[in-house]
Amino acid sequence: MRKMMMALSAALASAMLLAGSAMADNLSSISVCAGSEDALILNAAHVDTLEGLSACRHIFEGLYKLDQEGNIVLGQAASVETSEDGLTWTFTLRDDITWSDGEKVKAQDFIYSWDYLISESDSYSSLMNMVSEYTAPDEQTLVLKLAFPCAYLPSILCFPSTYPVRQDLVEEYGESYATDPDKSVYNGAYIVTDWTHQASLTMQKRAEYYDADSITVDEIQWQLMSDNNTKQAAFQSGEIIFSDGVVEETAASLEGMGLQYESGYNNYTCLFNLANGNEVLQDVNVRKALLLAVNRERLVTLRNMNDTVAYTYTPAGLTGSDGTDFISTVSPWYSEDYEANCEEAKKLLAEAGYENGEGFPALRYIVGNNDRKAIAEAVTGDWNHVLGIDTITVETVENFFTARQTGDFDIAYFGWYMDYPDISNMLGTMVTGANDAGYSSEAYDEAYNSAIAEEDEAAQWESYRKCEEILAEDVPVIPFFLPQTTFLFDDASYDGMVYYCGNNFFGYLTAK
Amino acid sequence: MAEKIIRRVLLAAFSLFVIISITFFLMNLIPGDPFMSEKATEESRAVLIAKYGLDQPLLVQYGKYLAGLFHGDMGTSYVLQKGRAISTIVTDAFAVSVKLGIRALLLAVLLGVPLGCVAGFFKDKLPDGILRVTSAIGISVPGYVIAAVLMLVFAVKLRILPVSYGRPMGEIMPIVTLAVYPACYLTRLTRASILEVLGQDYLKTERAKGMSELVVIFIHALKNSLVPIITYLGPLTASILTGGFVAESVFNVPGLGRYFVNAISARDYTLIMGVTIFYAALIIFMNLLCDILYQVVDPRIKIG
Numbered sequence: 118m119r120k121m122m123m124a125l126s127a128a129l130a131s132a133m134l135l136a137g138s139a140m141a142d143n144l145s146s147i148s149v150c151a152g153s154e155d156a157l158i159l160n161a162a163h164v165d166t167l168e169g170l171s172a173c174r175h176i177f178e179g180l181y182k183l184d185q186e187g188n189i190v191l192g193q194a195a196s197v198e199t200s201e202d203g204l205t206w207t208f209t210l211r212d213d214i215t216w217s218d219g220e221k222v223k224a225q226d227f228i229y230s231w232d233y234l235i236s237e238s239d240s241y242s243s244l245m246n247m248v249s250e251y252t253a254p255d256e257q258t259l260v261l262k263l264a265f266p267c268a269y270l271p272s273i274l275c276f277p278s279t280y281p282v283r284q285d286l287v288e289e290y291g292e293s294y295a296t297d298p299d300k301s302v303y304n305g306a307y308i309v310t311d312w313t314h315q316a317s318l319t320m321q322k323r324a325e326y327y328d329a330d331s332i333t334v335d336e337i338q339w340q341l342m343s344d345n346n347t348k349q350a351a352f353q354s355g356e357i358i359f360s361d362g363v364v365e366e367t368a369a370s371l372e373g374m375g376l377q378y379e380s381g382y383n384n385y386t387c388l389f390n391l392a393n394g395n396e397v398l399q400d401v402n403v404r405k406a407l408l409l410a411v412n413r414e415r416l417v418t419l420r421n422m423n424d425t426v427a428y429t430y431t432p433a434g435l436t437g438s439d440g441t442d443f444i445s446t447v448s449p450w451y452s453e454d455y456e457a458n459c460e461e462a463k464k465l466l467a468e469a470g471y472e473n474g475e476g477f478p479a480l481r482y483i484v485g486n487n488d489r490k491a492i493a494e495a496v497t498g499d500w501n502h503v504l505g506i507d508t509i510t511v512e513t514v515e516n517f518f519t520a521r522q523t524g525d526f527d528i529a530y531f532g533w534y535m536d537y538p539d540i541s542n543m544l545g546t547m548v549t550g551a552n553d554a555g556y557s558s559e560a561y562d563e564a565y566n567s568a569i570a571e572e573d574e575a576a577q578w579e580s581y582r583k584c585e586e587i588l589a590e591d592v593p594v595i596p597f598f599l600p601q602t603t604f605l606f607d608d609a610s611y612d613g614m615v616y617y618c619g620n621n622f623f624g625y626l627t628a629k
Numbered sequence: 630m631a632e633k634i635i636r637r638v639l640l641a642a643f644s645l646f647v648i649i650s651i652t653f654f655l656m657n658l659i660p661g662d663p664f665m666s667e668k669a670t671e672e673s674r675a676v677l678i679a680k681y682g683l684d685q686p687l688l689v690q691y692g693k694y695l696a697g698l699f700h701g702d703m704g705t706s707y708v709l710q711k712g713r714a715i716s717t718i719v720t721d722a723f724a725v726s727v728k729l730g731i732r733a734l735l736l737a738v739l740l741g742v743p744l745g746c747v748a749g750f751f752k753d754k755l756p757d758g759i760l761r762v763t764s765a766i767g768i769s770v771p772g773y774v775i776a777a778v779l780m781l782v783f784a785v786k787l788r789i790l791p792v793s794y795g796r797p798m799g800e801i802m803p804i805v806t807l808a809v810y811p812a813c814y815l816t817r818l819t820r821a822s823i824l825e826v827l828g829q830d831y832l833k834t835e836r837a838k839g840m841s842e843l844v845v846i847f848i849h850a851l852k853n854s855l856v857p858i859i860t861y862l863g864p865l866t867a868s869i870l871t872g873g874f875v876a877e878s879v880f881n882v883p884g885l886g887r888y889f890v891n892a893i894s895a896r897d898y899t900l901i902m903g904v905t906i907f908y909a910a911l912i913i914f915m916n917l918l919c920d921i922l923y924q925v926v927d928p929r930i931k932i933g
Contacts, residue, residue, distance in 0.1 A: 154883075155709040155895065163711060165668050238676035240668040292705045296712040314710060314721060315883030316795045340793055342881050343891075346777065351792040354784045516661035522671055536668075551670070 144626055146336040147611075149359040150351065151621060153343035154315045160295040161280045162233050165240035167619045168361065172339065173277035174622050175320055176303040180208055180227070180259070181275035185331070185625045187615045189275045193222060193304065194259075203266025203572055208259040213327045216283060217303040224253035226281040233287060234278055241278035241536075247569075265570035268577075272537035280304075306332045306624050317341055322624075332624045333613070352605045359614070359621065360605040365488065369421065371605060378423045379616050380434045381602035382535035384543070385424070386594050387482070387496070387528050392555025394527040397478050402469040404592040409451055409462035410503040411496055417598050419495055427596035428453075430588050431543045431581075432535070437574055443540055447582050450589040450596065459503045466504050474505030480527040482509055485517030489530050492597070521553045529553065531594065534619055541569050544584045547593065556593035634921055641913045648909045649698070649902070653691055656893075656901050663707040663896045681707065683898075694902070703906075704899040709891060715903035719885065723907065726877075726884035729800065730869045733807035737865075741812040742851075742858065745819020750846050752824060760816060767813030772875040776806045780879065794882040806876040811865050818861060822854035829853075863919075867912060 152168030164173055174183065182192030191197065194208040214222040231251055235242050247270070250262040263270070273279060283302055287294045295301040298309040306329070307320035318339040322332050342348050345362040352360040352375060368376055389398045397403055413426040425433065428449035435443045451458050463473075471477045482497060484490050493511040500506045509528070514520045521529045531553065535542045548565055549557040561584055568580035588594065602619055612629050615622035664677045678684050682693065697704060703715035710718055748760040779802045783790040791799045826832065827850055835845050873886035885904065892900040 155711075155891070158711055160712070165666060238673045238680070240666060240670075240673060242673055243670065292712045293714065294712065296710065313795065313883060314713070314718070315887070316793070316881060340795075340881065342793070343887075344878050344881075347780070347792060347879055347881055350780050350785050354788050354792055356784075356792050356796070516659075516665070518665035518669075519661045522665075522674075 142333060142627065144334045144611075144628060146338065147334055147623060147626060148338040148340055148357045149621075149623060150340040150342050150348050150357045151359070151361045152341070154341045155343075157318060157339070157341060159301065159309070161230060161278055161282050162237040162242070163239045164277055168339075170277045171620045171622070172318070172320075173280060174305070174620060175307045175337065175624060176305040176309060177277065177280040178305040179274050179277070179280040181271045183275065183615050183617055183622055185613065185615065187617045187622075189271045192275070193281075203268075204263045206261040206263065206270060208261070210257045210259070211327060212257065214304060215325055217308045217323060217325075219325075220283075220302075221256075222281060222304050223256045224259045225256070226283060227251075227259055228253050229284045229287075230281045231279065233282060233284075241276070244273060244276060244278050244536075247273070266572045267569065268572065268574075269537065269539035269541065272539055276537060307337065315341060334624050334626050337623055349605065352607075358607040358611060359623070361621075363603050363605055365422070368603065375605045375607055375609070377604055377606050377608070378601040379604070380432070381600065381619050382432050382434060382538050382543070383532060383600045383602070384427060384430065384432050385492075385532045385597050385600050386427075386430070386530075387493070387597070388521075388531045388552070388554040388594050389528055389592070390524055390526050390553075390555060391593055393524045394555075395478055395480055397469075397471075397480070398527060400469045401590075401592060402465040403471070404595075406462040406466040406469065406504060407500060408592050408595045409458040409465070410499050411595060411597065412455055412499050413598055414455070415499075416492055416495055420492065420598075420600075422603060423601045424598040427598050429585055430547070430594060430596050431540060431585060432599045435538055435540050435543075437578065443578060443581065446578060447585045448589075462504060466506075471504075471506070474501075474507065477506045477508050479508040479510070482511045482528040483514045483517065483520055483526040484511060484530040485514065487513060489513075493530065496597070524553070524555065532600070537618060540578075540581050541565075544568070544581060547584070547588060552593070554593040556591070558587060558591060561587045561591075637917060637920060641917045644913055645906070645909055649695075649906055650691070652902060652905045653694065654687070656898060657687055657690075659893070659896065661896050663898060665896075698906075703903045706897055706900050708895040708897040709888070709900055715899050718888075718900065719903050719907050722883060722885040722888065725882060726870055726873055726886060729803055729807065729873065729876075729882060729884060730866075732800070733804045734811070734862075734866060734869055736804060736808040737811035737815055737869075738862075740808070741815025742819050744812075744816045746823060746846055746851055748816060748820040749823035749827065749850075750842065757820075760820075764813035764816040767809050768817070770809075772806055772810065773879065775809050776802070776875055776879040779805060792880065794880050799880070803873075803876040803880040803882050806880070807869055807873060811869065815858065815861070818858055819851075819854065822857050823850050826850045826854045863915075867915070870911075 151171050152166065156166035156168040157172060158164040158166060158169035159172060159176065161173060161177060164170055178192045180192060180194040181189050184190045193210055193214050195211040196209045198207045199205070210222065210224060216222060228251060231245060234245070247264050247267040248261050249264045252260050254260060281304060282294070286301060290300045293300060298312050301309070303309070303323065306323060306326045308323050309318060310321045311319040318341065320337045320339070322329065322335045326332065340351065340357055342351065345364045348357070348360040348362045349364050349367070351357045363371070363376065389404055391398060417424045417426055428451065429444045429447045431444055431447070433442055433444050437443065466472065466474070482493050484493050490511055490513050497509045497511055500509060520526055533543060533546050544565055546552055547556060547561065549562050564580045564583040564587065568577050568584065571577035571580060606614055610629055611626050613625045613627050615625060662674070662678060662683060664674045682690060706713050706715060706718060744760055748757045751757045780792060783802065784792045790802055791797070793799055794803060823846060827846070832845055832850060835849055873882070873884055874890055876882065877884045877886045888900060888904045892904055
């Protein structure tokens with residue numbers, strides 16, 4: 118009898134162990150902070166913040182999605198066929214995809230969503246501009262006709278703005294669609310179960326999600342915090358395992374304790390106002406002199422955020438099919454030899470008629486916050502030190518974006534955080550009408566348009582290189598450095614966070 | 630009497646109308662609009678501005694806003710909680726602020742008044758000295774410093790209290806942060822007020838009758854020195870309900886105080902209006918109530 122009891126308890130114990138190890142694969146609940154309430158927009162047509170985009174990637178899904186490695190793979194679509202000219206993409210939807218209220222996800226849902234995205238006219242309403250026509254011949258088929266053979270279409274269709282919304286709910290709730298858990302339905306891996314506005318949002322894994330087996334986190338709590346000190350303290354105290362914000366001055370102390378740097382495909386620059394700024398900026402020699410006189414190494418040291426010096430407008434990391442980094446094929450805008458750059462700059466400024474900065478007019482250099490002011494002042498310091506120009510003043514303006522869009526500046530901060538890793542997303546910012554510099558070059562637009570229409574990568578890159586060369590020649594913008602994206606993540610305890618262009622997906626996390 | 634009250638109510642309604650109008654026009658004087666962002670294009674911004682009618686003449690917008698308000702419609706938030714009804718946002722958030730504020734108020738009174746008595750009792754002795762110094766520090770240290778120190782000690786180092794409000798015991802640090810200043814102020818106020826009363830004749834009589842100093846201070850002196858304290862409680866209640874910005878943002882409390890600042894920086898027009906109208910109405914109503922009560926309690930006080 119005793120033996121039997123022992124055997125039984127041993128069996129029980131091993132069963133419990135087994136159960137324990139099976140449980141360990143799935144995390145029951147994690148807590149993260151990716152921003153504050155105002156950034157948490159869960160309406161695909163309106164979402165334009167990193168936090169909102171990250172959250173949407175958990176609860177909605179487009180034709181494409183991100184896999185465990187952060188690659189773009191088919192999501193709601195089971196297959197795709199591309200016509201020979203690359204202009205027609207035919208998607209067949211999976212037959213096991215549903216909304217969280219049990220209804221099937223239909224091709225018409227996508228059609229409605231794209232109409233809705235365009236009609237709502239928010240930040241990303243022109244994201245699908247390359248698609249000239251989209252139709253749904255039946256419930257499971259979507260046909261997209263493109264204006265040019267756009268190789269990066271999957272990045273677009275993986276972007277949350279193109280995810281489906283449900284017509285009946287959008288029409289029922291209007292403006293307040295998706296502002297509370299009961300005012301939306303979800304077709305992604307998670308559903309929103311609770312939203313205490315301004316405090317936290319809870320997502321639960323959806324058992325009916327077709328790929329539920331790959332999702333290893335059962336519940337995600339999004340803590341909504343606005344203050345970086347609070348975020349960092351919550352991370353340090355173990356309350357959250359991810360924080361999108363760090364306190365810049367003290368971040369270095371968290372090196373090795375969760376501080377992470379990721380390439381964000383970002384750049385950090387300043388723009389000249391060529392349309393209605395001071396006349397002196399019309400002289401390309403002046404712009405070039407200002408471009409060359411900046412000591413970028415010093416800016417990087419000053420920021421102390423793991424940035425790298427920019428030698429081109431396009432950031433590093435955009436690789437071709439053979440792994441070559443695009444910018445390694447572009448000739449740098451300036452030499453690595455700062456002294457030589459300065460000599461050249463002095464010469465150019467003298468040619469422009471302002472030897473040693475004499476007679477240089479007063480210019481306004483506007484920025485939106487004090488961190489950027491510090492960098493701008495370091496730059497004007499270089500201009501003063503090297504070129505003798507002491508008439509450029511840096512100003513933090515309250516309503517920075519209005520000021521820049523309405524052209525109320527001579528020089529202004531500009532930084533572009535790419536939405537998807539395709540060169541077009543960066544170089545598109547300098548096309549006529551798209552930039553706040555008032556820069557317009559026919560040659561540039563032509564090179565850009567032929568690049569995006571090109572199917573062959575080598576020929577496409579040739580055109581993109583031309584864009585870079587034209588920019589380096591015209592200097593509507595001065596690249597400074599390539600900032601990294603900084604965040605806190607408890608990588609000592611967890612594995613498997615997907616990071617993609619400033620967005621995060623937490624559903625594949627596992628305990629270490 | 631009834632006529633006077635009606636007149637007073639009408640006056641209150643008029644004040645509210647004036648506040649609404651001034652806020653509306655001042656708000657529109659701030660440069661910028663709610664739809665600015667790095668990713669927004671000029672065209673998309675223009676469409677949104679037209680969609681919300683912000684391109685119409687200011688007077689037309691004003692008329693429309695008043696008409697909506699008259700029907701109880703304060704619109705929806707443009708930025709901070711895009712799409713949510715202002716009335717829901719304000720009432721939800723105010724409920725949290727009240728819950729927190731009342732407990733902070735109680736804590737401040739329960740600490741400040743007895744400590745003030747103690748300081749008065751030990752006038753110019755060691756306990757008085759300690760209390761005077763600590764309360765002076767408590768008054769002069771800004772709220773965000775208190776919040777940061779509390780967070781660093783109790784959440785990051787000792788890990789005994791959570792950073793965010795939503796967690797168990799998460800209310801403790803925001804309540805303490807809110808209570809420090811009024812508690813210290815009340816300590817000093819009670820001390821001063823007790824010392825003033827202590828010199829009066831009727832207390833000399835009490836002492837002559839052989840009452841202990843403790844009874845004299847806590848029972849007889851305190852009762853009469855409560856008048857300035859109660860007077861202070863009025864504005865204190867208002868400030869604790871409205872001034873929770875620091876505690877709310879540091880400890881992530883979903884209260885209304887944060888909107889005071891955030892709504893303005895985000896140019897969330899409807900929310901700015903909603904928060905202002907709500908607080909203005911609250912304060913006007915409180916004043917009205919006080920005036921009417923005075924009249925009831927003491928007919929010699931004239932209202933109007």
